[in-house]
Amino acid sequence: MPDPAGPEPPAGAGDERLDELLSELRDDPPTGSQGLSQRVVAAARWQRHARSALDSIGGLAVALAQGAAVLIGTRRSRNRRNP
Amino acid sequence: MTTASARPVWTAGPDEALARRAGKGDIEAFSQLVDRHRDVAVRVAARIVGRQDAEDVAQDALLRAFHRLSTFRGDGPFRVWLLRVVHTTALNSLARKRPIPVEEIEDHTPEPDADDPATPASQLEQAERRDRLAAKITLLKPEHRAVLVLRDLEGLAYEDIAAVTQTPIGSVKGRLHRARHELAELLRNNTYDWELPRA
Numbered sequence: 001m002p003d004p005a006g007p008e009p010p011a012g013a014g015d016e017r018l019d020e021l022l023s024e025l026r027d028d029p030p031t032g033s034q035g036l037s038q039r040v041v042a043a044a045r046w047q048r049h050a051r052s053a054l055d056s057i058g059g060l061a062v063a064l065a066q067g068a069a070v071l072i073g074t075r076r077s078r079n080r081r082n083p
Numbered sequence: 084m085t086t087a088s089a090r091p092v093w094t095a096g097p098d099e100a101l102a103r104r105a106g107k108g109d110i111e112a113f114s115q116l117v118d119r120h121r122d123v124a125v126r127v128a129a130r131i132v133g134r135q136d137a138e139d140v141a142q143d144a145l146l147r148a149f150h151r152l153s154t155f156r157g158d159g160p161f162r163v164w165l166l167r168v169v170h171t172t173a174l175n176s177l178a179r180k181r182p183i184p185v186e187e188i189e190d191h192t193p194e195p196d197a198d199d200p201a202t203p204a205s206q207l208e209q210a211e212r213r214d215r216l217a218a219k220i221t222l223l224k225p226e227h228r229a230v231l232v233l234r235d236l237e238g239l240a241y242e243d244i245a246a247v248t249q250t251p252i253g254s255v256k257g258r259l260h261r262a263r264h265e266l267a268e269l270l271r272n273n274t275y276d277w278e279l280p281r282a
Contacts, residue, residue: 014267021270022235024213025220029236030129032121036138040121040145041114047146048108 098161106152113149120162121145123237124169130232131173132180133221144172159246166239166247170229177225219269227262234259 098119104112124144129137148168155164220228229248233239245252
């Protein structure tokens, strides 16, 4: 394995030609469309809203469950006192 | 090959400030980040998975990044952090897809055109040659391909490539060396017009 602190691996024969060819790709880069940005931001927006809604529903469900547990517990302790 | 100059000491910039705001749910900040980094995400995705799937992979990666912004510590450039997400998403996409049959990416080498370099015919030929070269890159092993793209097409420093690919710098250099060698061999063996000298 090459030394991480060492110089770049030695260029083989043809490396310069390879770099010339790769430079043609560098000169013609694919670009993202404006539509991509719009789709990403729109999806991020609704996913954030959906997550907030799910968090709210989850919080409500937890609160209801805790309330029910308190009610059931109260009733059971009352039944134990007055059989 | 592309060489990166010595890296200056990194300091947080506008991207990192936007990322912090976006991490707290600021969609406008996220929108600005997407506009600033959309092209690099598509470029890297295109070189790893091919142009047809690049926008889908970039979209998936940008959304994953949005949901993981709370894990961005801000101790390095946002672009490197984002490219790590793009790199992982692209490799996952490749792993899910069937291998591309060789005949789909074989050369369709046009007849050489001796016309003026500025003619539409020669421009078309150059575009086709770029497409064939991009197709050759997709024949490299995914981990080699990614390093070649990040270094030789995007010009990232070794340290950044190591952070993006989550591999040691020594492995990055080794993979890059092998990727260049493999690509040169592919071009020598399968096409006549690359004019790559033998080793």
